[in-house]
């Protein structure tokens with residue numbers, strides 16, 4: 001599945017490790033919450049970059065104490081309709097101050113890219129090739145945003161405040 | 171009323187083009203129907219029994235004449251010359267063609283309208299009091315908060331894929347005309363003991379198959395913190411609302427299963443984590459900017475009572491009857507609030523023809539400072555009419571079959587689309603409403619019956635609000651035959667209650683007689699000046715049960 005990061009298709013430098021697989025050495029690995037809970041001591045000691053994959057019923061509060069160990073958190077969308085991970089990403093960014101990579105995995109579709117970006121996701125395992133090709137178009141569709149998000153897009157409220165300030169200063 | 175600035179307009183324009191692209195992908199076959207479905211639902215486009223149905227938002231129910239004319243134009247150009255005003259302050263078109271929908275939306279955008287989030291599992295069109303700004307008991311115009319919520323909820327990146335749809339209603343008066351306690355979130359504008367204006371917050375009300383009156387979770391929420399608090403509620407719901415069972419997915423179930431107190435605490439905990447100094451905190455000058463749009467219009471100084479108006483009332487009893495039923499008191503001396511009934515005797519509740527819409531637009535300009543409201547009872551309200559104009563206005567309304575004098579009477583019925591349009595229906599709703607309407611009509615008998623709200627749903631989803639009808643009628647299906655179950659004593663106002671089931675359901679040919687029996691029983695039991703609901707609350711179900719089932 002193609003991985004999109006910073007707007008470009010990128011090679012994935014992370015390797016997913018199954019719950020019963022031998023831990024490979026020397027590469028960046030992604031484990032499940034279950035594996036992390038089981039092999040925590042072993043995983044903490046190994047000095048390879050660590051990522052974790054959370055299902056949509058596994059809120060990041062479960063790993064809040066351990067966030068420092070993870071360079072990547074993959075949040076799963078089992079179906080696009082299951083929108084829990086949007087809130088998880090917001091929480092990770094806004095409330096827990098998580099600075100690592102947040103990856104959208106699962107049923108990741110074109111018409112959701114922008115919402116995901118705005119909630120703090122910064123890499124995307126895109127399901128369909130043609131959605132990858134449409135990445136730029138999908139993001140260009142909207143340029144006005146009412147809500148503050150976890151991204152750098154300026155919400156309308158701030159733009160209005162700036163307008164008022166500019167008016168006052170002239 | 172609110173006017174779009176360049177940002178609001180840009181967003182709606184972009185949304186039209188985005189949807190045009192989505193429709194094109196569907197028509198070219200790039201998108202399958204099941205992939206297209208959530209996209210069209212985010213924009214109010216349903217697939218019904220016979221055709222697509224487009225639901226257009228009328229945020230908090232306010233329209234200008236220019237917008238009304240556009241609604242007429244759309245009915246004429248893209249539909250079958252009529253539109254249907256709904257209980258959620260929307261208008262629905264029943265016959266648009268898929269390929270036309272982007273153009274319809276483009277036309278709407280030219281008058282600052284849209285269909286954004288009128289369906290789908292997202293925050294829906296915000297609803298409010300049709301008497302906003304003109305009610306004497308109002309603390310603050312609820313449309314200010316409603317517009318703020320409209321903007322915040324539009325294409326919200328975090329809350330566009332909720333467990334289920336989410337409806338917010340706001341009232342600014344202690345007398346609740348917006349049924350806020352049967353909404354996912356209900357807000358009442360209140361003044362605290364320091365004299366500050368803020369919100370009382372109710373959460374987890376709703377209708378559908380599990381009707382509930384929402385409990386209060388916050389006594390006073392300062393204005394500036396509104397969005398942060400809403401965001402806290404929505405975040406808790408988005409994470410914890412049930413996604414395994416469609417029928418248990420509304421926030422009411424979560425609140426009920428968690429317990430209101432515990433749920434309130436979870437919201438407070440989340441609220442405490444949200445940065446309230448940041449961009450979610452509403453700056454005063456933004457509140458003022460929006461408030462300015464809802465400032466009082468330039469009222470004239472008029473005598474409290476127009477002599478001419480009084481004279482006309484005594485000369486013309488039909489006019490007097492219309493005034494008694496359809497005209498409400500205005501906060502400004504010499505002005506009146508006029509309700510236009512969209513429930514002509516024997517007609518389809520909420521329907522208006524394109525010609526009627528154009529006629530209404532003319533009357534809005536001539537008599538009501540260019541403004542109208544759509545009510546959750548599927549009627550229209552002219553908010554700024556001078557008493558002295560009432561007679562002329564009434565005559566013009568009559569000419570367009572819009573002067574039925576039956577607001578809040580037994581023929582002012584709410585009915586869902588039912589089996590005539592809806593693929594979930596067990597039974598017909600509209601023909602039943604028509605029959606009841608014809609049975610009781612207007613005039614002496616209807617006046618004697620007085621305020622009596624009948625609400626009809628064709629199935630348990632309760633689109634017709636039957637749970638909160640003084641008399642509720644619910645279509646049920648028994649082996650392919652249409653049956654109707656009757657409830658009594660529901661109410662959607664500040665003393666909200668859910669109706670009690672009166673007994674076994676009635677067949678179609680018996681249900682109208684049953685309504686008649688209920689009415690007769692009420693008239694028999696009624697004490698001086700008592701309304702139906704008051705009598706019911708005093709005497710209870712028993713006498714009605716007795717008369718209804720005695721013979722059988």
Ligand code: HEM
Nearest residue numbers: 218256257258376377378379587591592593594631632633
């Ligand atoms: C024919 C198309 C329609 C379909 C298929 C439909 C479907 C539904 C369904 C499935 C529900 C239950 C949702 C839930 O509570 O989880 C519902 C509720 C509701 N619908 Fe409809 N509906 C239709 C038309 C309408 C119309 C025309 C109106 C307005 C007049 C309307 C207003 C409502 C309202 C007010 C509820 C109330 C329940 C609540 O939100 O608590 N619906 N509808």
Ligand code: SF4
Nearest residue numbers: 586592595628629633
């Ligand atoms: S109440 Fe049932 S029959 Fe009526 S519109 Fe809603 S879903 Fe359809």
